[in-house]
Ligand SMILES: Nc1nc2c(c(=O)[nH]1)N[C@H]1C(S)=C(S)[C@@H](COP(=O)(O)OP(=O)(O)OC[C@H]3O[C@@H](n4cnc5c(N)ncnc54)[C@H](O)[C@@H]3O)O[C@H]1N2
Ligand code: MOO
């Protein structure tokens with residue numbers, strides 16, 4: 001049997017990051033930057049007020065109190081975006097709204113709540129320290145700073161920052177387009193009635209969702225029966241729009257396991273028994289003129305899920321240009337004994353909990369057979385048991401991959 005690590009390194013060697021493209025800002029959401037973005041200006045760009053209130057000189061209001069308010073003439077009204085008033089003299093106040101530029105001559109803002117709100121003269125009932133409620137130019141980002149570096153994943157906050165420094169386009173790697181195909185004559189689209197022996201196709205839904213969570217743009221197609229010509233035709237059709245193809249089912253020893261037969265020898269596709277559980281039968285290679293990666297994953301639902309986690313997710317992350325190919329993993333104390341097959345790396349569904357002190361405890365969920373989807377839905381982690389280990393006692397420390405949704 002082939003080692004998990006060797007299979008993964010063969011896959012990663014065959015998969016290339018997609019070529020970078022210049023995208024409109026929102027189209028770059030979920031992509032990874034390939035340029036360093038330099039701030040063309042500082043943020044804030046100018047000193048501005050953090051409060052609706054009055055721009056004053058701190059000295060003028062130093063003695064103000066509820067009992068003895070200081071009264072000042074209001075010589076200007078400055079809404080946000082207004083630059084007509086750029087200076088006020090000593091002993092004067094300007095009414096000013098949050099985000100408006102602070103006029104020179106003023107060095108503090110008195111919030112409207114500490115005044116009578118006057119528009120001709122204002123009575124101020126509290127002192128203000130110099131600089132009070134003023135947001136300084138460059139206090140956030142300095143002109144010339146690298147605000148986001150190449151390799152950064154663009155989530156909502158990063159997209160917003162790029163807009164704040166005036167970018168409407170950025171250079172990123174596009175999200176890979178992944179086509180997911182379930183195979184099996186027993187499969188029916190969810191929503192349609194089942195006759196005996198038929199089951200709902202779930203793998204294509206699991207894998208399409210998983211590919212999206214990994215950062216891909218993923219499409220599923222209706223399940224294809226165990227028919228060589230139809231499978232080959234479908235793959236040829238789908239190649240046009242795919243940066244990656246994933247099939248499930250039909251890769252084991254069954255008489256109708258036709259995926260193996262159809263794909264073997266197409267491009268560089270080969271099939272291996274990988275020393276893992278679940279997920280032993282694995283197909284991978286590249287096909288077509290563009291050398292599109294194709295994964296042929298086993299049909300058992302948990303096997304398909306785990307195979308995706310171990311092999312496909314890192315490949316998608318590599319195509320995206322993400323510096324983080326792998327999910328985070330932690331050490332955790334095992335809460336109950338776990339048995340593991342000799343010579344195979346086991347990925348056991350589990351729930352991990354984190355204690356107040358940051359230590360982790362992990363408990364396997366239910367039996368570990370590859371058709372048990374009910375328990376999988378409650379797992380938030382996979383315990384990784386090395387190949388040579390056949391049993392881990394409660395209280396031992398194990399490696400745990402955290403499955404919680406995380407995009408960057
Ligand atoms: N004689 C042997 N039999 C099997 C072996 C073996 O080594 N020798 N390996 C077992 C292991 S391990 C796995 S994993 C499976 C792999 O099966 P296939 O990839 O050939 O998949 P199928 O035979 O088509 O289906 C297996 C199982 O999964 C269900 N399935 C398939 N597709 C879906 C789907 N889209 N949604 C939900 N469920 C699906 C299918 O109905 C079967 O129950 O082979 C073992 N057998
Ligand atoms: O390898 Mo199968 O994937 O054990 O169930």
Ligand SMILES: [Mg+2]
Pocket residue numbers: 249250251252253254257299
């Ligand atoms: Mg089979």
